[in-house]
Amino acid sequence: MTNNTRNLNKNGTINWPTTVFMVLFHITAVAALFMLNRNALIVMFILWWISGSLGIGIGFHRLLTHRGFKTPKPFEYFLTLCGTLALEGGAINWVVTHRIHHSRTDVAGDPHTPRDGRWWAHMGWILRGTAQQHEQSVMQRYAPDLRKDPVHAWLNRFYYCPLILCGIALWAWGGWSFLFCGVFLRVTLGLHATWLVNSATHLWGSRRFETNDDSTNSWWVALLTFGEGWHNNHHAHPRAAKHGLTWYEIDANWWGIRGLQIIGLAKGIRLVSKQQLAARQSTPVLERAA
Numbered sequence: 001m002t003n004n005t006r007n008l009n010k011n012g013t014i015n016w017p018t019t020v021f022m023v024l025f026h027i028t029a030v031a032a033l034f035m036l037n038r039n040a041l042i043v044m045f046i047l048w049w050i051s052g053s054l055g056i057g058i059g060f061h062r063l064l065t066h067r068g069f070k071t072p073k074p075f076e077y078f079l080t081l082c083g084t085l086a087l088e089g090g091a092i093n094w095v096v097t098h099r100i101h102h103s104r105t106d107v108a109g110d111p112h113t114p115r116d117g118r119w120w121a122h123m124g125w126i127l128r129g130t131a132q133q134h135e136q137s138v139m140q141r142y143a144p145d146l147r148k149d150p151v152h153a154w155l156n157r158f159y160y161c162p163l164i165l166c167g168i169a170l171w172a173w174g175g176w177s178f179l180f181c182g183v184f185l186r187v188t189l190g191l192h193a194t195w196l197v198n199s200a201t202h203l204w205g206s207r208r209f210e211t212n213d214d215s216t217n218s219w220w221v222a223l224l225t226f227g228e229g230w231h232n233n234h235h236a237h238p239r240a241a242k243h244g245l246t247w248y249e250i251d252a253n254w255w256g257i258r259g260l261q262i263i264g265l266a267k268g269i270r271l272v273s274k275q276q277l278a279a280r281q282s283t284p285v286l287e288r289a290a
Contacts, residue, residue: 015131022127025087029188032180039174040181047085047166047182052190053226055083057253058260061228064146065095068241069257070268073151080155085163087187088194089132090156096142097132101198102238103142105213112198114214122192122199163187193224201231208245209236217249227251237272245272 059079062068071079080091088094097111104110111130114121125131139147146152163183170178196218205216215235222229222244230243230251244251260266 014128018131019127025184025188028180028184032185035177035180037177040177043178044181044186048186048190050082051085053253053256054079056086056088056194057226057228058256059083060091060094062241062253064091065098066239068239068270069266071265075265077151081162084159085166086190087163090159092143092146092152092156093132095146096134096139097130099142106202114199114202118199122195196221197225197228197231201229207232211235222250227253239270240272241269242271
């Protein structure tokens with residue numbers, strides 16, 4: 001792997017508002033470690049699943065970005081609302097960033113490729129790069145479908161409001177421990193889990209498919225992100241709603257989509273066919289090292 005890309009924002013100025021919020025959230029996340037108790041942990045993990053699995057993995061990623069399945073509009077908005085609790089920006093901005101990543105994976109223009117540095121791929125692009133903020137022409141090019149939806153446009157504009165209301169409710173319900181664990185610690189851990197998909201799964205792991213990028217499958221990132229760590233599978237078949245392609249590839253987000261299908265909330269599910277699997281599959285034991 002060579003450092004042969006150029007991200008035009010890499011040497012830009014620091015995104016001070018974003019950086020200040022990141023510093024504050026990391027400080028309060030450390031403070032939350034001194035407030036841990038059983039009830040606060042239960043609340044934190046439930047909200048992590050709601051925001052990270054229902055919201056980011058199933059909603060922002062597999063539904064809104066890649067349209068791997070269909071769901072009624074009210075439920076689509078609900079999943080989007082869940083995703084805002086992760087504080088990863090508005091859904092439209094998130095989708096634009098990820099669609100750019102797929103169109104320019106590990107080449108010039110990729111917002112967060114490790115070829116521009118491991119720290120850059122993990123967090124540097126948030127502090128000094130795009131930070132999910134794009135020009136209007138870029139937004140229109142990559143997400144015209146979402147921009148023309150007034151509900152999505154409204155949710156994208158006020159994406160931070162649900163988390164503020166959630167924090168107030170947690171404080172009123174369980175005090176400071178619920179607030180610090182359910183918001184600050186959860187959001188900080190969730191952000192790093194998502195960023196590991198950008199960094200770790202383009203650096204280490206196995207490659208089932210020969211793709212034109214550095215994507216890998218990582219079991220431990222998959223566990224932290226409810227299945228998003230099967231990244232090589234995903235880059236080989238980006239529109240597939242199921243990323244874990246074998247019994248041992250745990251994909252909780254797929255289980256969630258399958259559950260939605262059973263109760264009639266998910267239809268038109270895109271999957272990798274046996275023919276596609278056989279045609280694109282390479283030697284599954286190939287490993288990527290640091």
